[in-house]
Amino acid sequence: MKYSVSEAVASLTAALLGYAFPEWAYKPESSPGSRQIQLWHFILELLRKEEYHDVIAWQGDYGEFVIKDPDEVARLWGARKCKPQMNYDKLSRALRYYYNKRILHKTKGKRFTYKFNFNKLVLVNYPFIDMGSTGSSVPQSAPPVPTGAGTHFRFPPSTPSEVLSPNEDLRSPGGMFSTMTRRAARGSVSDCSDGTSVNSEIEEGNTGVGEERGDRSVSGGGGGPGGVGGGYRSMLHPRLSHETLFRMYGGPGNTTGHPSSRGPTGHRIHQEPLSPFPVSPLPGPGGAGLLAPPLSPALSMTPTSHLPYTPSPTLSPMLGSHFSFNPEDMKRYLQAHTQSVYNYGLSPRAFLHYPNIVIPQPHRPTADKAGLSGERGERGERSTTAGGGERGTERHHHPPLAHSAHHHPHPPHTAHPHPHSHSMHHSLHLGEEPPHISPFKFKLQPPPLGRKQREGQTQTKLRQSSLSSGSGSGSMSSTSGLGSSLSFGSDLSSASGSGLMSASSSTQSLNSAGLPKIKVEPISDIESEEEVEVTDISDEDPDERDEEFELFSPRHSRATDQHHHRHLANGTATLHHQPNPDEDLDEDVFKAPAPPPPGLMPFFTSQHTHSNAHRGLLTLKSEPTEPGDSNTPPPQTGSAGAPQIKCIPLKLRFKRRWSEDQRMEASQEESDDKKVRPEEEREKERQSNGRMEMEEDGTGSGEADSPPLLVYEGSLATPLASHRRVSAELHRATAQLSLENKDC
DNA sequence: GTCGGAAGCA
DNA sequence: TGCTTCCGAC
Numbered sequence: 050m051k052y053s054v055s056e057a058v059a060s061l062t063a064a065l066l067g068y069a070f071p072e073w074a075y076k077p078e079s080s081p082g083s084r085q086i087q088l089w090h091f092i093l094e095l096l097r098k099e100e101y102h103d104v105i106a107w108q109g110d111y112g113e114f115v116i117k118d119p120d121e122v123a124r125l126w127g128a129r130k131c132k133p134q135m136n137y138d139k140l141s142r143a144l145r146y147y148y149n150k151r152i153l154h155k156t157k158g159k160r161f162t163y164k165f166n167f168n169k170l171v172l173v174n175y176p177f178i179d180m181g182s183t184g185s186s187v188p189q190s191a192p193p194v195p196t197g198a199g200t201h202f203r204f205p206p207s208t209p210s211e212v213l214s215p216n217e218d219l220r221s222p223g224g225m226f227s228t229m230t231r232r233a234a235r236g237s238v239s240d241c242s243d244g245t246s247v248n249s250e251i252e253e254g255n256t257g258v259g260e261e262r263g264d265r266s267v268s269g270g271g272g273g274p275g276g277v278g279g280g281y282r283s284m285l286h287p288r289l290s291h292e293t294l295f296r297m298y299g300g301p302g303n304t305t306g307h308p309s310s311r312g313p314t315g316h317r318i319h320q321e322p323l324s325p326f327p328v329s330p331l332p333g334p335g336g337a338g339l340l341a342p343p344l345s346p347a348l349s350m351t352p353t354s355h356l357p358y359t360p361s362p363t364l365s366p367m368l369g370s371h372f373s374f375n376p377e378d379m380k381r382y383l384q385a386h387t388q389s390v391y392n393y394g395l396s397p398r399a400f401l402h403y404p405n406i407v408i409p410q411p412h413r414p415t416a417d418k419a420g421l422s423g424e425r426g427e428r429g430e431r432s433t434t435a436g437g438g439e440r441g442t443e444r445h446h447h448p449p450l451a452h453s454a455h456h457h458p459h460p461p462h463t464a465h466p467h468p469h470s471h472s473m474h475h476s477l478h479l480g481e482e483p484p485h486i487s488p489f490k491f492k493l494q495p496p497p498l499g500r501k502q503r504e505g506q507t508q509t510k511l512r513q514s515s516l517s518s519g520s521g522s523g524s525m526s527s528t529s530g531l532g533s534s535l536s537f538g539s540d541l542s543s544a545s546g547s548g549l550m551s552a553s554s555s556t557q558s559l560n561s562a563g564l565p566k567i568k569v570e571p572i573s574d575i576e577s578e579e580e581v582e583v584t585d586i587s588d589e590d591p592d593e594r595d596e597e598f599e600l601f602s603p604r605h606s607r608a609t610d611q612h613h614h615r616h617l618a619n620g621t622a623t624l625h626h627q628p629n630p631d632e633d634l635d636e637d638v639f640k641a642p643a644p645p646p647p648g649l650m651p652f653f654t655s656q657h658t659h660s661n662a663h664r665g666l667l668t669l670k671s672e673p674t675e676p677g678d679s680n681t682p683p684p685q686t687g688s689a690g691a692p693q694i695k696c697i698p699l700k701l702r703f704k705r706r707w708s709e710d711q712r713m714e715a716s717q718e719e720s721d722d723k724k725v726r727p728e729e730e731r732e733k734e735r736q737s738n739g740r741m742e743m744e745e746d747g748t749g750s751g752e753a754d755s756p757p758l759l760v761y762e763g764s765l766a767t768p769l770a771s772h773r774r775v776s777a778e779l780h781r782a783t784a785q786l787s788l789e790n791k792d793c
Numbered sequence: 794g795t796c797g798g799a800a801g802c803a
Numbered sequence: 804t805g806c807t808t809c810c811g812a813c
Contacts, residue, residue, distance in 0.1 A: 085803090087805070132807070138794095143806055145796065160794065 088143045089152050089165070091129055095122065109162065116161035 086094075095101040096114055105122050108115040116122050119137035127135025144163060147153035156162040 085805080130806085135807080139807060139809090141795075142797085142808080146806070148796090155795075157795095 086129065088126065088140070089147060091126055092122075092144075093165075095125065101125075109156065109159070110164065112165040112167055113156055114163060114165070115159065116163070119161055 092105065092114070095105045096107055104118040104125070105114060105116045107113065116137075119140070123135050123137040123140040126140050127133055132139075144153055145155075148155065151166050154164045154166060156164055
């Protein structure tokens, strides 16, 4: 067809250009519902052509581009669409429509600067791909964002310099072909004769080229997983499973030589799927190959001016070589992605593309009922220890982001109610490796902006936890959420004081550049516990939730603070969201609960809905160790307490743990008090603490911060202060009951 | 400059 | 559906 050629050309062009931008992104076919080129396609076209870089170019953050010459761009667009009257005002209106579609965002404070939400584009273009574990249940087209674009991008763009490494950046398949590419790239962008293709001539003969490119990428070290024949064209099966994706993107670190690191074709797949774009949904001539995830245009083309290195899209230092997992590089990639998450809205899911990244998973050798008790014991011990750095205690809430190095102690998720939704988990288990506990965890470090507040937050009792999903749109200033570090797979339950540590560590991790960074650090139970915040965006307001990055955005944090955080004694808060079906799939990454230990499965399975699942997660996450929370988490707003749980053992268990912890803490506290304070004072304090606890329980004030899950239906709702005591007792009693329900 | 509603077109 | 056009508001 008319596109086959053009596609091939586009593919080639992209390859030659050295930036892996899936050709499908430029194709009309990738614009559902329209045979006409869409504006964003057009923009991409311009962006990928050097000749237009003086008119429009990638700049700033990942996916961010600036229209240097609005009039010219408008003119080109008008020419392209045969709309001579086109002007920037109209063009910009069209761009604004992308806001709600989440295809594009406006970079506030920067004129003519926008950002692509690649994740969204992917979703748009890969409707059939189950991007998230729960993605299947999520509507593809998220609801419009009521708050408008204004609420987005709370994070000032951070400099990519730290985020991107030249190598990574350049790991595009076709760097060496830059010259050709440029030549080839020259097309008539303003050709209004052909509404479907910007550069019709260029795209001619696209077919087949993609494969070639794919091959090149393999040999060229390109970006890609190369191997994957078909270049950007994807030969994906209509229903690409997560497993497949993982395979595509490399399973366990290549260092492990995991089978999953190889593509279907047997080509080695690189673990660094840099591009936010997954394989093209379009069938490729090659047939079977999965494409190598192309580098994101943003990554490859991202600005050069402020980068310490020059990420020329056309030259890749890495040419001809295979990617080998380099922790440093990986880290950078992660950072880039993180940045995207923070600043650009990319989903944390992007981490899925980084098989080598170890997302701490709960280390539960047995992953059984015993796990809890054991865990509990560990925790208890830890709780008494200030900085316990034991590892392997992280728990499940981590989204199954990566599996390679990181072992998933969880048993097969066969019991999972959402086969599709949690396919990721399955994929993670590909090639079941021996249990391995990652000694490191990756934490998303909030951008600078949040830091200040975060510190403030920390100082303020570390009450607000960042990742909350709030419904309200926050102001830039409210960055409390930023302070939270995301710990994928980190354990919520933490020893007391962990929050502080976490906060400090996070702050620490923030570099002067202010980039959101991925913090790689030894897993500390305590820390992990506190970091749990991350989470569940499922409940967020559709609009807000919509943007993945918002998970990390201050706004969320703030909102969460106000409405969803559960404040932990240690200063960390767990957030919970209100279920929202419209959520972006991206969020699933977070949402997707890691498989619970067998014993807990019932609980999870019972959570059928998205939100429920989340809650389940949250519940786990919030597994509280903090004394302050020990009694009862605040009631979750909305349906939190819904009788979805048939078998409550989990909660009960948690409860029990809480109670125990509380007791322990109390004891400890008392001991401490005895040392330094008179009995009377101690008593006073205890009482005070008790009140606080009760309040946090949900029996008191904490409506805003209602914690999700752990809440017991029965215990939660005791609004009256007079009932606090009773409630506490009830909780304890319940905890006891948990023993009975243990086997539920 | 940016936003977003409204109406209209293909 | 995806803009295009117009326009008032900020």
